[in-house]
Amino acid sequence: DAGITQSPRHKVTETGTPVTLRCHQTENHRYMYWYRQDPGHGLRLIHYSYGVKDTDKGEVSDGYSVSRSKTEDFLLTLESATSSQTSVYFCAISESERPNQPQHFGDGTRLSIL
Amino acid sequence: GNSVTQMEGPVTLSEEAFLTINCTYTATGYPSLFWYVQYPGEGLQLLLKATKADDKGSNKGFEATYRKETTSFHLEKGSVQVSDSAVYFCALSDNTGNQFYFGTGTSLTVIP
Numbered sequence: 001d002a003g004i005t006q007s008p009r010h011k012v013t014e015t016g017t018p019v020t021l022r023c024h025q026t027e028n029h030r031y032m033y034w035y036r037q038d039p040g041h042g043l044r045l046i047h048y049s050y051g052v053k054d055t056d057k058g059e060v061s062d063g064y065s066v067s068r069s070k071t072e073d074f075l076l077t078l079e080s081a082t083s084s085q086t087s088v089y090f091c092a093i094s095e096s097e098r099p100n101q102p103q104h105f106g107d108g109t110r111l112s113i114l
Numbered sequence: 115g116n117s118v119t120q121m122e123g124p125v126t127l128s129e130e131a132f133l134t135i136n137c138t139y140t141a142t143g144y145p146s147l148f149w150y151v152q153y154p155g156e157g158l159q160l161l162l163k164a165t166k167a168d169d170k171g172s173n174k175g176f177e178a179t180y181r182k183e184t185t186s187f188h189l190e191k192g193s194v195q196v197s198d199s200a201v202y203f204c205a206l207s208d209n210t211g212n213q214f215y216f217g218t219g220t221s222l223t224v225i226p
Contacts, residue, residue: 004157031212033214040218041218042203042216042217042218042219043158043203043214043216044216045213045214048212048213050212058213090157090158094211098211100146100163100165100207100211101207101211102160103160103214104160105150105157105158105159106157107155107156107157108155108156
């Protein structure tokens with residue numbers, strides 16, 4: 001196991017409420033990623049981080065923000081959740097930016113927005 | 115740009131049948147290629163990888179060969195088991211290694 005913990009594992013909330021998902025790693029890896037998984041779309045990158053306080057946008061970043069104040073924690077925030085953000089969210093980590101390094105994934109957070 | 119195209123699923127096979135899941139890619143430069151497997155309720159697990167042309171990745175009886183001439187990385191297994199039932203994702207890592215691009219996934223069900 002890659003030492004990645006996502007919390008919560010399941011959450012149901014209402015439209016317009018703020019939501020924060022947490023990813024915690026014990027590997028001290030530099031790179032962390034947030035994806036969403038939806039039927040017919042595979043995994044789509046939301047944001048990623050290449051170090052403490054260093055983040056960048058992915059393919060589907062609108063409506064999401066992230067923060068990384070410590071190497072081990074990467075937070076994903078939905079400032080005002082919408083039903084289109086109902087999805088399964090996965091965190092991933094990678095040791096380095098070298099192309100042959102795989103990403104390792106957490107078990108996901110299933111988020112439902114009513 | 116970079117992208118991955120996988121064969122549509124779902125795929126249903128009988129135990130001990132031969133499996134092929136097609137994957138083709140579009141990329142600039144020299145990507146690395148990966149297959150991941152996802153069991154119900156879990157995250158993606160790395161199954162195998164290949165980092166340059168003609169490399170063959172293998173693990174747990176699964177194989178895939180990095181074919182630059184056909185831009186393909188097809189997943190094969192000679193004899194599937196019920197325990198292989200899962201969703202399989204093909205992915206590439208671009209030159210920078212910063213970003214991965216995933217296919218849409220292929221669901222496999224193996225029946226006894």
